[in-house]
Amino acid sequence: MTDIKEATLSPVAVHAPDLKTLLFRAAVIVVSALLLVALLVRVMNYEMRKDEQLYVPPLRLLDQHRLYEDFFYNHPPGSAWLFHWMDKIVGSDQLLLSGRLGVFLAWLLLVAAIGGITYVLTQSALVSWCVAVLAVANDLLLTQTGMTATNNLLPLPFSFLGLGLFVLAVEEERAEPVLAAIAGACLSLAVSFKISAFAFIPPVAIAAFLLPRSYSLRQRLLRVVAPLAGGGLIGGIPILIYLFSAPQRFLAHVLGYHTGPHLQYWQMSNAAGEEAAISIAAKLMLARDVWLSASVAVAVSALLALLFTALRTEANRRPGMVGVVNGPLLIVAGALFCSATLSLVPTPSFPQYFALPLICIPLALALLFRSLDVESRLRMQPVLLAAAMVALVIEAPRFAQFAATAIHPESWTVTRVHEAGVAISQRMAEAGVRGKVATLSPIYPLEGNVDVYLELATGPFAYRTADITEAELAAWYKMTSPTRIAAVLDADPPAALLLGFDEVLERPMQAYAQRNGYLPAADFAFKDRYGTPVLYLRPATQGRSKPAL
Template sequence: MTNVEEISVSKIVGQSVRPRALLFSAGMVVLSGLLLFCLLLRVMNYEVRKDEQLYVPPIRLLDQYQLYTDFFYNHPPGSAWLFYGIGKIVGSDHLMLAGRVSIFLTWILLLAVIGWITYALTRSALVAWCAAVLTVTNELFLSQTGMTATNNLLPLPFSLLGVGLFVLAVKDRRALPLVVGAAGFCLSIAASFKISAVAFIPPVAIAAFFLPRGYQFRQRLLRVVLPLALGGLLGGLPILVPLVSDPQMFLAHVLGYHTGPHLQYWQDPAVESEGASVSWAAKLLLAQSVWLSATVAVAISAVLTLFLAWFLSPAGNERLLVAPLLVVAGAFVCSVALSLIPTPGFPQYFGPPLICLPLTLALLYAGLGHETRRYMQPGLIAATIVVLAVAAPRLAQYLPTVSHPERWTVLRVHEAGETVAERLAAAGVSGKVATLSPIYPLEGGLPVYQELATGPFAYRIADIADPKLAAFYKMTSPTTIGALFDADPPAALLLGFDEVLERPMLAYAQRNGYVVSADLGIKDRYGAPVLYVRPQAD
């Protein structure tokens, strides 16, 4: 064949392939938009969970109270201030809406980080898209972990970005100090949302003393270790400020609570498990159900296939990023260990190790030769199609609510709060509302007791907490709440969420002649609450 004929054939082939490539790219864009829209609907419609009674109230409480000092909060301050800031930006009095918007924005950031890091390593938009889809379809992330206004999802994009930036900064012979500093900043910011995110810091900190391998030790100290430490200090300010200003108060809430009365509470046989795993055997079984769920198993299969492709392909040996892979492996091991340490264990505790999967996939793909990459792409696409098919029922679950936004959970919760406020106004009473679900009265603009402002988490351990530790908590207990009400009678009590914990509150309402209000139209997975209104004569 002559050169002219070869050129003509290549042009014809190029013209035939190009429309299919454009059609495929357009399909990816449309499907991505649909996935994000389904994700938004799921976040806005997912049922209210008890943990949100802790995380959402600070959106309003921080206007007049100080974190830890004036109300109980058993986590680092990052999530409280993020939700509060988003609430101010949104400029709405819909508290649950602000919290869930924060979670959706976190999803956008997580997927953007996965796509960007994967593309930076592989220069393949297709692989980047597959890595993002393999994450968004994860069963754990489509449940309470990634749908509710809590701190479970918040640290993940920052942890992934921190490890990814460090890998990008040191994978070549020359380090990038600014990128290393940004990695340290992101890793510390992640820990300001949730303490378990510190699991990703040790492997990166250790690797900073050994990478890049072409540097002398002194060079690594100046161009890697020092920028990482400075970035980490800057990102750690949300934790360092309260830790330095009042270390006992901060540590009592963030560490003392979880290692003391919280553990003691869940070890009580009379307490319902609510999905908690106390024994090591139960935690291992829970971890297995999370880490080897259907969609995760498919993602792991894709990663193992890439690993075998590299192992059996000598052409890719020189391109494999061994040192970065060791960093990711260290992050995986540390996050697995820290997931198993807390007692009791809950499903959301086992989410952090899963973000190592897309980064591992990207690194392995980057280590393949050109021809091997081409042969591996159909397998990645097939894995992506499988996880989309598995997750489709969950993702499409709330599509019917598109035409009825008033039925969305975030709007129904706000409407319920307004209903409570209207009932009190109609009864001619004003004052605080006593409840273990403070989101509802706060949504209605009503005041709540500081001792109950973040739900049942301090209330239920108050009678068993060590007095020295309890002195740092603004709280009341089932045995002391009667005295609190006698000194400052509630305008109303919103009860019906926890029969056991609410017994003293119900007894107070019945003893003092509180009037039962008509059906409020409020119902969540914990019950259909009843409003007890103070008699007008009082």
């Protein structure tokens, strides 16, 4: 225990560290570096998912086209612009690579936020590291939710920062207006990535009127509520721009789609391979699988151990020490309740919808540890360290899954997707055809710098619901449907069609290709999770398509 005590860098460790402590710290640094490398390699190798056909195309589309107006996008604008700017900063011609780098950047911010705020609260480097590891070693975040270029992970670091900074702003007798303002900005910025991140705003807003307890209502309004609201307005600018410039169009995409045709589509269909939950019973089962997975159970066990220890020593608490039940912990409890409740609201539900409540666990761990006396802290450090080690062992197969590819970026998924896009461009050039590619997987032609139809530019999501979308709502979408796609292609014949991802939805395009004599490209073959696509090229004797938009 002496070694652990010294490794925490806490105020009680006043003497110089010995060799064992130095070796322990070196081991922590090495493990941390390996974890970050493993995260990067996993993000770059994770198999591309259908959702990325919506989130990745704006990286290129936003060069010339307007979000919502020129192409369909059913989420807030934050993720589209983040990935677009990431592409410009990286300067790469690989779209999926740039999008996945944006996700890895969010990972770094999440780890830094958890570690930093935990350290401020506990003044223990070891505890901060353990809490960060427990957050990273998470089943849900190490699969589609945290590995793909989507908006699922992006709000988590900003939500955690908003919640954590607000706790720091009001925990003392004297409020910190600057921290409250930054907290408000972070909470609003999280919503610009994913609407469900709004769940953290109500508990924080209510707490702003109640804390610090020593303040009068007027003082709270001036030093907590006003800065929080001001920061919230600044962080909400990405949404406010679209909300004020074209409110009906924005709401039709972000809210109207999910409460209308999207819901109706899932109630009518039963898509194979999709983990959708429609009924409340199915949602609760899905929530159980996420919130009580092995890695989360380890973190929750550590949380309960801290809680029981804190409650047991509450009666012997000395004056000046932080109590177990306090304002900051109640804020976290409120955030947990609101986010968990909101996770059950959307229909259908998917595993990634249950990610937001998970960020409450590391903050609760930090607050509970801070409430312990010195002796209890020393007893609980080995418990937290053991929990972190167990979580790492549980998730070790995921971290190591793509280790062999670490020094072979040419074999990464992001590279192979780009090469498939380049192959499309090359086959079209060899066949002497120029123009657009009709496909429900637009990432591939866009990776090859080939134009796509704006009606299909963000994948199958608007296309598959277009025929059941009410006319009033459909007027706001740039889209086509299985029953209208032939007319679109007749009016502007494609240079090629990339098919083989969804037999049912692609049937009209397949019929169009056969009817018009399109021929499969020779020496063109790759696979992804959804099939083995075929590139159909327009015969050279036919006229060229109209210029791309």
